[in-house]
Amino acid sequence: MASTVTSSQYIQHHLTNWTYGRHPDGHWGFAHSAEEVANMGFWSIHVDSLLWSFSLGALFLFVFHRVARSMTAETPGGLQNFVEWVVDFINDNVRGSFSAKNDLIAPLALTVFIWVLLMNLMDLVPVDWIPWLAGQFGHFVLGMDPHHVYFKIVPTTDLNITAGLAVAVFVLMIYYSIKIKGLGGFLGELSFQPFGKWGLPANLLLEGISLISKPVSLALRLFGNLYAGEMIFILIALLYSGGILWGTLGGFLQLGWAIFHILIILLQAFIFMVLTIVYLDMAHQHH
């Protein structure tokens, strides 16, 4: 692919989402280039991100729901064993860091962990496989220029996706803060700590920043890690166009990075889950 396009075009192609949105002239449609995507601004939907995100989430729920329905207390089979192991792991984590009683937290943590993990795992699929297939599909079935078919398969390298999760967690944090402590209690926490009532502006500033920083860091940490990982895979993939020597080196690099990346993938999913639990636990506590 890189033989017909420059490196920067190749990279940009890989970093552009398949986007449906409102063009500057007001009509809705798919974007055909990175500039068009940029011009859409807020009124755009990353179809590929959402498609993969929904599919992976649905896959997770489908598998777990099937196991849950045929769940027995007798000797568990293979898949049930795995599911039980995961559920037990999540349950231990929730019990360890969440002190209040809330039936939402454990299923929430399970969903976050498995879903994010699955989305991160897409990063291990070689960067050109599925975009190339999509390009061929677009070219031969839909009659498009394959260079204008954008198809990113790792939803967590899309800030919209990670921020979407973080926003939901943030809303839950606010909701439970107000529900447990009352609106007054919640605002009081924001206003009268840590410097007492005479330091109200400073308190508001500090507590406000610390409150906002939670979802922001949640979203950016996951996005940043996966985006960087994806970027390195793309850069390694560039080596394949540099002849047999560079290609072989690229192969080894990709293998090494993929093996290391497994750790990041697991770790980031785990961190996202743990922080979700911890933030919600803080929302449940009186200070």
Next chain:
Amino acid sequence: MNIGLTLFGQTLAFIIFVLFCMKYVWPPIMTALDERKKKIADGLAEAERGFKQQELAERDAEHKISEAKQQAADILNQAQKRANEIVENAKSDATEEGTRIKEAAHAEVEKEVHRATEELRTRVSVIAVAGAERILKKEIDAGAHQDMLEELATQI
């Protein structure tokens, strides 16, 4: 990379997925896990109880066996004693009986002797009376007196 509607799509999906998970995935799995936990705990407790019962039964059996042994020994002892007693009794009975028979025989012999003596006495007295009678008759007949005395003498 621009923030857009994608974010809200993702948030919406997240909410739906979490609700689904909370309603249809988590509870049945947790229920089954708890049930299994309880089952295992029950099984272990049952095993423990069975073990204890077996121990108890073994101890009971041992106790019963020793008791039975004791009883058997007692019975044997008693039987021995009883047998000895019977033999002793029989011996003393026999001795007594022998003594009694001997005494009876003695008494019989004595009685016989007594009777014979009595008879002899009566006879002697009768003979004496008869002799006296005859003597008295012979006073008159002197010749005859000598003959009668001789006759008496032979009779005594």
